[in-house]
């Protein structure tokens with residue numbers, strides 16, 4: 584059923600600042616203020632950067648995706664705003680004041696304990712479990728696409744690359760790679776452009792590494808992989824080098840002070856064969872247990 588789309592009138596959408604640039608759109612902080620007295624809500628508004636037709640189809644799919652998701656661990660859809668003359672649609676979402684996980688960690692890493700990292704990990708896992716039950720594959724799960732709602736709540740965002748798994752298949756094969764974040768990609772995604780719930784599990788393992796590295800830029804997956812591959816390698820063959828490393832069982836080095844249980848969970852997410860990786864529901868159980876064990 585077509586969900587009742589909340590329509591936001593552009594004339595009441597007051598621009599405040601640019602929050603950032605996404606896959607093919609930019610997100611602005613606005614206040615929706617119909618009364619004109621600054622009592623309206625702050626909202627995050629995503630609009631298509633360029634007016635390329637191809638992107639418009641992708642953007643419509645992103646709106647379709649996010650408007651169908653209702654989960655505490657996924658950024659909330661609020662509605663759409665038809666821009667002047669219907670030239671382009673804007674996606675209106677809830678505004679999370681604590682910003683992206685990367686920025687939050689840069690600011691607060693001193694007082695984020697292991698227990699809180701495990702809480703964030705289990706919330707991302709719950710969001711991914713919900714996404715899997717809706718037959719969606721995120722395809723861009725990374726700390727840069729996690730938002731912080733409060734000191735004890737994170738949410739998954741940016742559904743620009745999300746695809747629906749067809750009912751008769753276990754995976755989705757994309758046609759063109761685009762500017763792919765290969766350092767978050769499972770081997771089968773690098774070599775065959777195949778994406779599945781199990782390739783999202785691989786990316787979840789990378790997010791775990793980012794979390795337990797406190798999103799330290801000097802230890803981020805891209806930097807650590809390029810250090811291993813050699814920075815002289817140019818991009819198309821970068822993927823081949825990375826794939827061969829993964830075939831030879833190289834994996835990202837464990838973050839310092841990473842609990843052994845979390846180390847083992849990451850390694851399970853990074854099993855070369857997708858069917859050997861855990862599901863998000865079994866990952867959820869592992870977090871329930873390790874949350875109980877973790878003192879602090």
Ligand SMILES: C[C@H](Nc1nc(-c2c[nH]c3ncc(Cl)cc23)ncc1F)C(=O)NCC(F)(F)F
Pocket residue numbers: 602603604605606608609610627658676677678679680681682683684727728729730739740741
């Ligand atoms: C392109 C946009 N970039 C940024 N967004 C925000 C942000 C703060 N608060 C927010 N509240 C709702 C939304 Cl949708 C974004 C923000 N902060 C810094 C950014 F660089 C974005 O969407 N990034 C993906 C993700 F949302 F997952 F971080």
